[in-house]
Amino acid sequence: MVVKKRLDYGFNGYKVPPVHVPNSAKGKRSARKKKVDDRMCAIDLLAAVARKLLLEGEGSFGPSKTTGGPDPCNLKVKQEQDNAESQLRNEAFDLGSCTGSTLGSNNVSQREVSNVAKLLSTTLTPSPIITKSDTSSRNVCTEKPSLAVEKSDNFNYGTVVYKNDSDSCSLHNNMGLDAKPLAVVNSSSTVNTPLCGDGIICGRSFPKCRKGKLAVGRDDDENLSGCIQPNFTNNKALKPQGLGERRVRKQLATKFWKVAPTMTKDRELPKTDVETKPNFYRRKICYARQWTQRSVFKRRKFFQRCSILTSVGGSNNKVNRVSSSFNCRMPSYEPEDFHVKLSIKSFKVPELFIEIPETSTVASLKRTVMEAVTAILGGGLHIGVVVQGKKVRDDSKTLLQSGISHGEKLDDLGFTLEPNANRSLTTITNPEELHILPSCDLTKPLARLPAMVSAPDVVKLDVCTESPRTPIMNCQESNHDSVRSPADTFSLDKTGADARALIAISSMSVETLPTSPARKPRQSELCQRRIRRPFSVTEVEALVQAVEKLGTGRWRDVKIRAFDNAKHRTYVDLKDKWKTLVHTASIAPQQRRGEPVPQELLDRVLTAHAYWSQQQAKFQVKSPA
DNA sequence: ATTAGGG
């Protein structure tokens, strides 16, 4: 019996580079500013900016090179707290530069799991692909992504010029900012960002540029959000779905997803949250089908109400502050422009829990984390604004009206990351099934967060890592409930072959907020696009083998035979994969992309394809006739 | 629910 060794990392979240949230096109219009500001400083503008930031860049992940803890901020704050911890920290895992080695060889072993869980930190690294217009920013961008690591109240400012390329507008770009006529971004300017090598958003697709000052926030109290590993029950795959439901999705899908780039102005709508964010839903509105196909839709609860509250503002260390994933501060203001200046130090993405064999390579770890985060960020996340403990629901209100003004203390201003709302509370996970990781403090923060009831949900992603030496056929599904199937026809040695990622985030139910209006669970289901999960060579091999035996056209059987344990692979996926394999096999090797598939396999693909095509032809001739 | 095929 093979005992799998896994590493459990409890991530507290990911630091997203700081963002400056200008709420007016300063300079352009100072006259009539009051009015104008009122218009453009609507609450959702903040959300838009924040969200844009989160969705924009295709960051990559890298284990932190220099810092220890899961959350640099936390470390800072608790620096004096634990000697042993700091000692370990000093032994820092220098993982960043050795993606070729395995985790095991990087001192991250089971034995140290507990410590590692605390000390291994993950950073959001801006994609190295930087705008061509700014070479100098490259260094700045890629060095130290998280401003949070620093604890300076004052530091230099540098200027980063974002690519001024409207062509590069992606869906994302159109998501938030464009919605407002008086968008935050103003072409022909640049953004001033901290020079100290801290995270800078170098979205290559930033449509426009802006110049502005960045106010630096101070480290605030830190709250660990709960790190949970709830049991996830997802049994039989292929759970059907109501036709109507599906239809609704279809409609929504076409309506929002496809038209996404042009949909920009339906933000100012109704009052309820739900209704006011069509934009934010665009991305997730569709794809439910496949999710449901494998009953993954159950997991969608994961996206429901998970939000992380963050706090803004000064040195208020009140204990009951909401989780402060980032800090903002109100710098002194100029009397003439009543602008609220915020510097969001960083956003914390809902907590993730990753489980991965120590034999995995760092590269696969990164990939796993990337997928996990992508699933969340790409999932139609939106930003919520909380002022004095109350969620601001009316996006059309001005900041002033909402109590966010230059004069007010912003101690109680917070932002929430809300991965897609709207599933009923019925999805709350049974507390009994929760496993609270040692490294996380679930109860505390939650207890202090009246606004959130934690309904921790989990999503697990299985990632079959390419294991050079142990080719396996079946990719194990990572659901807790998924029983390790006793070997089916194929494979069994999964040792080190499957990397599984379990993502857990605390789901906060805003509905439970005393001050917040009841939210309808009635929220129709909004779907989430499945994350892309390239087939590994191992999987391809399994597929080829199955198809060789069963032929094309029997995808369900293929699925059962070779991918029964890989819940994330549907027969449709397999069929599609076969399709692409056939295509891949017929093109020049130079044209192929992605992880190279051994020629041998491709040959088999062609052979099998030819064979079964022929068989099919025969039948065609026979039966109809 | 599956299959097949276009996008």
Add this chain to the structure above:
DNA sequence: CCCTAAT
């Protein structure tokens, strides 16, 4: 991967 149409 997604979406549909047809089984």
